[in-house]
Amino acid sequence: AALPWHAEDGPAARVLYGAAVLAYLGVLFTTFLASQRKAKSHWQLNRSAAEFIKSNCWRYAVHGAPFDSASEHPEALFANRLEDGLQELRKVGWADPREELPDSGGLITDSMRALRNKAYTVRKETYVRDRLIEQRRWYRRRQQASRRGALMWSGAIVALTLPALALSVLQTFGVGRSFGLTGALSAAAAACLAWNEMRRHHPLISAHSLVEQDLESMQAAMETTLTERHWPAAVFETERIVSPEHTDWLVRHRV
Incomplete structure (x- = not known):
């Protein structure tokens, strides 16, 4: 007779083993595709470029530093800073789409110029x-x-771990057979735990909460005590807070 903690070589066991083989093959195939496409890396580079351009456009349009009212040639400064920043992204693999698109006439639009020419109160409100x-x-x-x-993932881990624990306790006392179910549940729980850690939900919660709190404080200052003299620096600080690099730094340091 088979020992209580050994799975019998029956149909149920073969189904579990087959499912495990398919799961492992799926993981290997997905990993291979991800390594070939480098989708996440490309997405991060494109997002960094988009956020960098958007941030500089807002700074230019509302007189944020370094494109404040004292700047003698704000359009030239805007173009230089933009090209310098995008050049750094190109060095790490970002593909500049402008190389494949027709000239659209520059990044400074009429609406940006119109907003820049508005009064301070209008720029601040906007x-x-x-x-x-x-x-x-x-x-x-x-x-x-x-x-x-x-x-969701914490609940899945608990839902998979508790039955595996119960089966392990039963097997310890020689009660019942698991047909490999304990191992399957444990492996599934470990996979959920690994995915949850990879997604970094808890550090992201802390990081996004801190950014939202900083923006709330900045909004209160802009709507009450902030003067036009300190406006360029306040815009610069706001754009620094919402930058992806700042969020990534918070995630790395909020364990």
């Missing part, structure tokens, strides 16, 4: 409404999504 508040909402949504993800 920036707070369309940039700062929108970013606060985005980070709040991301925080909520990370909370849902952490809760």
Whole structure:
């Protein structure tokens, strides 16, 4: 007779073994595709480029540093800073889409110039409404999504671990046979744990919460005590807070 902690070589065991083989093959195939496409790396580079351009466009349009009112040639400075930043991204593998597209006439649009020529109060109101508040909402949504993800995967880990623990206890006392179910449940729980750690839900919750709090404080200052003299520096600081690099730094240091 088979020992209690050994799986019998029956149909149920073969089904479990077959499912495990397919799962391992799926992991290997997915890893191979990811290594070939480098999708995540490309997405991060494109996002960094998009956020860098958007940030500089907002700074230029509302007189944020270094494109404040004291700048003698803001358009030339804008073009130089933009090219310098994008050149750094090209060095690490970013593919500049402008090389394959027809000339669109430059990145400074008529609406950007129109906003730049508005009065300080109009520029401030527009920036707070369309940039700062929108970013606060985005980070709040991301925080909520990370909370849902952490809760879902933590629940899955518990739901898979408890039956495996119960089966292990029963096997310890020689009660019943698991047909390999204990190992399958443990492997599934470990996979969920690894995925949860890779997604870094908990560090993201902390990072997005901190950014949202900083933006809330900045919004309060802009709407109350901030003067036009300190406006360029405040815009610069706001753009630094919402930059992907700042969020990544917070994630790495909020374990």
